[in-house]
Every structure is written in structure tokens, then in C-alpha cells.
Amino acid sequence: MGMTMAEKILARASGRERVTPGEYVIARVDKIMGHDNSFLHAYEILQANGFTRVADPDRIVVVIDHRVPALNVKAADGHRKMRAWVKQLGIKSFYDVGMGICHTLMPEQGHALPGTLVVGGDSHTTTYGALGCASTGLGYSEIAYSMYKGENWFQVPETIRFEMKGRLGRGVTSKDLMLHIAGTFKAEVAQYKAVEFGGPVARDLSLSDRITMSNMGVEIGAKFAFFEADEKTLAYLRGRTDRPVRTFGPDPDARYLAVHEFDASALEPQVACPHFVDNVKPISAVGDVPVQQAFIGSCTNARVEDLQRAAAILKGRRVHSGTRLLLIPASQEVLAESVRNGVIQTFVEAGALISPPGCGPCGGGSTGILAPGETCISSTNRNFKGRMGSPESQLYLGSPETVAASAIAGRITDPRKYMA
Amino acid sequence: MSIVVTGKVWKFGDNITTDYMAPSFSQYSDWEEAKKTILHIHPQFPAGHRPGDVIVGGSNFGCGSSRETAPVNLKKLGIGCVVAESFGRIFFRNSITIAFPVLACPGVSAMFEEGDRLELDFDRSLVRNLTRGTERRGNPLPPQLIQIVQSGGLLALLKAEGQAAAR
Numbered sequence: 001m002g003m004t005m006a007e008k009i010l011a012r013a014s015g016r017e018r019v020t021p022g023e024y025v026i027a028r029v030d031k032i033m034g035h036d037n038s039f040l041h042a043y044e045i046l047q048a049n050g051f052t053r054v055a056d057p058d059r060i061v062v063v064i065d066h067r068v069p070a071l072n073v074k075a076a077d078g079h080r081k082m083r084a085w086v087k088q089l090g091i092k093s094f095y096d097v098g099m100g101i102c103h104t105l106m107p108e109q110g111h112a113l114p115g116t117l118v119v120g121g122d123s124h125t126t127t128y129g130a131l132g133c134a135s136t137g138l139g140y141s142e143i144a145y146s147m148y149k150g151e152n153w154f155q156v157p158e159t160i161r162f163e164m165k166g167r168l169g170r171g172v173t174s175k176d177l178m179l180h181i182a183g184t185f186k187a188e189v190a191q192y193k194a195v196e197f198g199g200p201v202a203r204d205l206s207l208s209d210r211i212t213m214s215n216m217g218v219e220i221g222a223k224f225a226f227f228e229a230d231e232k233t234l235a236y237l238r239g240r241t242d243r244p245v246r247t248f249g250p251d252p253d254a255r256y257l258a259v260h261e262f263d264a265s266a267l268e269p270q271v272a273c274p275h276f277v278d279n280v281k282p283i284s285a286v287g288d289v290p291v292q293q294a295f296i297g298s299c300t301n302a303r304v305e306d307l308q309r310a311a312a313i314l315k316g317r318r319v320h321s322g323t324r325l326l327l328i329p330a331s332q333e334v335l336a337e338s339v340r341n342g343v344i345q346t347f348v349e350a351g352a353l354i355s356p357p358g359c360g361p362c363g364g365g366s367t368g369i370l371a372p373g374e375t376c377i378s379s380t381n382r383n384f385k386g387r388m389g390s391p392e393s394q395l396y397l398g399s400p401e402t403v404a405a406s407a408i409a410g411r412i413t414d415p416r417k418y419m420a
Numbered sequence: 421m422s423i424v425v426t427g428k429v430w431k432f433g434d435n436i437t438t439d440y441m442a443p444s445f446s447q448y449s450d451w452e453e454a455k456k457t458i459l460h461i462h463p464q465f466p467a468g469h470r471p472g473d474v475i476v477g478g479s480n481f482g483c484g485s486s487r488e489t490a491p492v493n494l495k496k497l498g499i500g501c502v503v504a505e506s507f508g509r510i511f512f513r514n515s516i517t518i519a520f521p522v523l524a525c526p527g528v529s530a531m532f533e534e535g536d537r538l539e540l541d542f543d544r545s546l547v548r549n550l551t552r553g554t555e556r557r558g559n560p561l562p563p564q565l566i567q568i569v570q571s572g573g574l575l576a577l578l579k580a581e582g583q584a585a586a587r
């Protein structure tokens with residue numbers, strides 16, 4: 001019997017010939033990622049327990065992205081401590097304020113590779129599944145434990161597979177596809193399970209668009225959210241890593257708990273409505289929703305292609321007078337490329353506000369917070385009550401195109417209206 | 421040493437997120453202020469709960485972020501345990517890691533009314549409704565995970581390992 005991607009990776013990482021869903025294994029982790037919440041707390045926890053060393057500093061990646069630039073003394077002091085510890089521990093993969101969001105940097109800087117096992121102190125660590133990497137989120141103490149031991153315990157998950165047939169229509173993106181999956185199959189469909197996204201649509205998607213879906217894998221409960229690592233993956237990684245990388249996928253006779261097959265061709269843009277990610281409607285059913293803030297940012301949808309597609313809608317238009325459009329590119333690399341290709345100019349001319357790379361208001365941690373009674377449409381991944389500020393604010397999720405179109409119209413709007 | 425928790429039940433529905441237990445809008449408040457925002461989704465809970473109370477949740481309890489502060493905050497309030505239909509994966513792991521008893525027990529919502537008294541026999545994955553005299557077995561945990569909770573958490577276990585090795 002063949003193995004799924006999750007089974008293959010957990011077998012290798014635990015030194016086993018094969019593993020079966022349900023069993024517990026101790027597995028060596030290839031990379032451990034921590035940011036300015038998780039690394040900070042994780043190392044504090046280690047110190048508080050009398051541990052000052054880590055198993056292997058070369059397997060640790062540290063990013064300051066959540067509260068950047070430091071927005072108060074507490075955040076600044078956390079950053080100061082992190083810089084000192086990174087030096088003291090000899091951690092070389094350190095990305096300071098403004099370099100970008102952890103989940104954007106991990107693939108971009110070649111830390112998340114096909115067939116490897118990665119843990120991160122953040123729930124959206126599932127993101128690197130887009131590159132065929134088994135990656136998942138853990139809490140602070142478990143990041144502490146993983147850093148100290150270089151390994152952790154895992155239950156081998158069952159895998160469910162989404163076979164996506166057909167072709168995405170004009171103005172419909174992988175974000176819409178993922179929202180559609182959340183809305184149709186609901187937030188718990190992959191609880192404790194691994195997901196594999198496959199079929200013609202998965203093959204057609206760019207790496208950036210795959211990242212959007214794997215990023216939101218955790219919103220349907222997934223432990224890992226894989227795409228097969230194919231030629232596109234190898235092309236993406238060229239120049240980003242000097243490690244040998246190979247294509248990687250499940251065995252043809254792998255066993256799945258369920259295979260959900262659907263045709264994505266007829267899909268229209270989708271919107272997640274307050275206050276949960278699986279409260280999804282096709283945009284034509286959303287109704288008239290004025291928005292005070294429109295946000296393009298986060299590890300979900302603020303890469304070069306996302307910004308380009310939003311800019312194509314903004315070009316030659318102005319953001320509505322009652323709405324502010326906030327753009328936060330996901331990394332320094334994204335920002336640099338978006339300056340070169342003219343996208344930043346388009347945003348500025350449309351009247352957008354631009355903040356330096358980082359999480360911004362996505363997790364409610366930094367600038368761009370919502371007041372009571374305000375409504376925001378956002379390209380981020382979660383719309384829980386109070387997530388972006390006041391618990392009395394309303395948060396809708398859509399693709400960067402939908403956010404851009406809504407910013408122009410001042411209300412939630414189908415992006416196809418502005419497409420030539 | 422077995423872990424048995426009893427307490428008065430607060431009931432919660434499905435999809436209770438970690439953002440409701442550790443809201444980012446309260447992150448710069450001091451504990452006394454932040455405390456009032458924990459599980460604000462339940463209108464009576466913030467003012468009404470007392471140390472020793474317990475929570476019965478619906479499905480996907482603790483979905484969302486990796487914030488370990490979610491179960492840490494419940495523990496700090498003195499909540500004795502959470503028994504739910506099912507849990508968000510990271511919340512569940514975090515709870516075990518910090519030695520906060522949690523049990524997934526399909527059918528538990530229907531078994532309790534708010535205010536009933538619950539008893540959780542953690543090691544045996546057994547939930548009792550002391551008010552109504554009913555009981556139900558939840559999804560058993562493997563002995564390694566029960567041991568983490570019994571040892572006072574994953575870091576306490578690591579510390580004990582280190583001390584044993586040094587001897």
C-alpha cells in the first residue's frame with residue numbers, strides 16, 4: 001500500500017520504513033520558525049526552565065513581523081531581546097523588522113523545501129505545504145521544546161484530498177477557491193487531518209496561488225495542507241536554496257480518508273462574511289455592504305502577483321472618498337519588485353496608504369486597527385470577531401482583486417466589473 | 421496519580437476561537453482589564469465565572485491561532501478543564517503541553533445544561549454529569565500524553581528528564 005505525502009514525510013523524519021494514520025511518532029524537525037510572539041515567548045520559557053541552549057541553531061529561523069516597526073515600548077523591548085538572543089544562540093537565519101512576514105519569507109528564502117518537516121510558532125505554518133513541505137503550527141512551549149530537542153511528537157494524520165477539476169474563470173482566484181472549500185466543506189472538515197490539493201486546477205495554479213490555499217488550510221482545521229512539488233516548485237526554488245530539491249508527491253495507491261471532487265469552472269468570486277471563515281457567499285449574494293477600510297496584506301495574499309492583479313483594477317481609478325485602502329506588501333522582496341514593476345506607483349496614484357512589510361492589522365497586532373462599527377474587506381485569512389480591532393467591527397474576506405474593486409466602489413464589489 | 425476535576429459548567433457553542441480567549445484588542449491591557457475580555461462571546465461568562473468552574477464546548481473549540489495564551493488564560497482564570505465535542509488542533513496540543521486538562525467527547529453538549537456540575541476523570545477519559553447522574557466516555561488519549569499532563573506539562577517533563585540524566 002502506498003503512502004500519502006504526510007505519511008511519507010513523517011516516516012522519513014521518524015526513521016521508519018512506513019507509518020500508519022493514528023500512530024504517534026517522534027520526528028526530527030528540519031526547520032523551526034518563530035516570530036516576535038512565538039520565538040520571544042519560547043525562549044523565555046526555555047530560560048525560565050533553566051535551558052539556555054538549543055539543539056541546532058542552523059535549523060531555527062527567527063522573524064520579527066507582527067508588531068513592526070515597534071509600535072510601543074513593550075514591542076520594542078521584545079524585539080531588542082530577540083536580537084540579543086539570536087546573536088547569543090548563533091542563529092543565522094534572522095529576519096529583522098521590515099524584511100517581511102514569516103510565512104512569506106520561509107518559502108522565499110528557501111527554508112521550506114519539498115519533503116521536509118517544518119514546525120512554526122504560528123498557526124498559518126501550514127503555508128509551506130504549497131511546496132510539498134509538511135509544515136504545521138505549534139504553541140510557544142512546543143516551539144521551545146522543539147528548539148531544545150530538535151524533534152517533537154506527532155500523530156500521523158489521515159489525509160483527505162480535494163480533486164479540483166475544470167478551470168478558474170476570469171477574476172476568480174485561488175483565494176475564491178479556498179473560501180469556496182471552507183464554505184462548502186466547513187471549518188472542521190480537515191480537523192486533525194492532512195489535506196492534499198490536487199487535480200488540473202492545482203496543477204495550473206502558480207506557486208503564489210498555491211501558497212494562498214495552503215496558508216488557509218488551517219482554517220479548515222488541517223495539520224498539513226499539501227500541493228505536490230512539481231516542476232513549478234523546482235523553478236520557484238531555483239536560486240533560493242543550495243540544497244538539492246526533487247519533485248515530491250503521494251504514491252499513486254496512497255490511501256485517503258476521503259476524496260472530494262468538484263468542478264471549479266463555474267465559481268464566481270467568493271466572500272467570507274462576519275464572523276467566521278466558513279460563512280462564505282458568492283459575491284452576487286453579499287448585498288450592499290459599505291466599507292470604511294480595504295486591506296491588501298498578510299501572508300495569504302500580498303505577494304507580487306496579488307499586488308499586480310489588484311493594481312490592474314486600480315489603474316487609472318481612485319479609492320472611494322469614504323474608504324481607506326491599506327496596502328502592506330508581504331516582504332521586502334515583494335516591495336522591491338512592486339516598485340520596479342510600477343505597481344506601487346499605481347497604488348499611490350489610486351490614493352492607497354502603504355505601510356512597510358509585516359503583518360499589519362491582520363492579527364490585530366499592529367497599525368490599521370478597526371473602530372467599533374467599522375467594516376473592512378480584507379485579503380487576509382481570518383474574520384473572527386475582534387480579530388482586526390474592535391469586537392464591534394465587521395470583517396469580510398476576499399481576494400486582492402475583490403478588495404481593490406471594493407476600495408474603488410466604497411462597498412463590497414465584484415472585481416469583474418472593473419476588468420477589461 | 422489520577423487527575424479528577426469537578427466544577428460548575430459554562431456552556432459554549434461551536435467554533436470558539438483562540439481570539440476569544442486571548443483577544444488581540446486586549447493585549448496591551450493589564451491582566452485585570454484583559455481578564456474581562458476572555459470569552460467575551462458569552463454574555464454572562466466574563467463577569468460570572470468563578471475559579472473552579474469548567475467549560476463544556478461544542479465542536480472545533482479553540483480553533484484559530486497558535487496563541488498558547490488561550491489555554492493559559494483559562495488556566496489563570498481558574499477554569500478546571502474543557503470538555504468539548506472536538507478541538508482545534510493547536511489549542512488541544514497547547515492545553516496538554518501546559519497541563520490543562522481537555523477532553524474531546526462527542527455528545528457532551530447534549531449531556532449538560534449550563535450550571536450543571538461536571539466531573540472529569542482525565543486519565544480514564546470519563547465525563548460525569550453529577551447533577552443528572554449521567555456519564556460518557558470521551559476519546560481516550562495515549563499514555564504519553566496523559567503523562568505530560570500528570571507531570572505538570574511538557575517543559576516540566578523535559579526538566580525532570582534533564583535532572584534524571586544529570587544524576
Ligand code: SF4
Pocket residue numbers: 066101102103122124297298299300358359362363380381
Ligand atoms: S499576516 Fe496575519 S495570519 Fe499571517 S502571520 Fe501575520 S498575523 Fe498571522
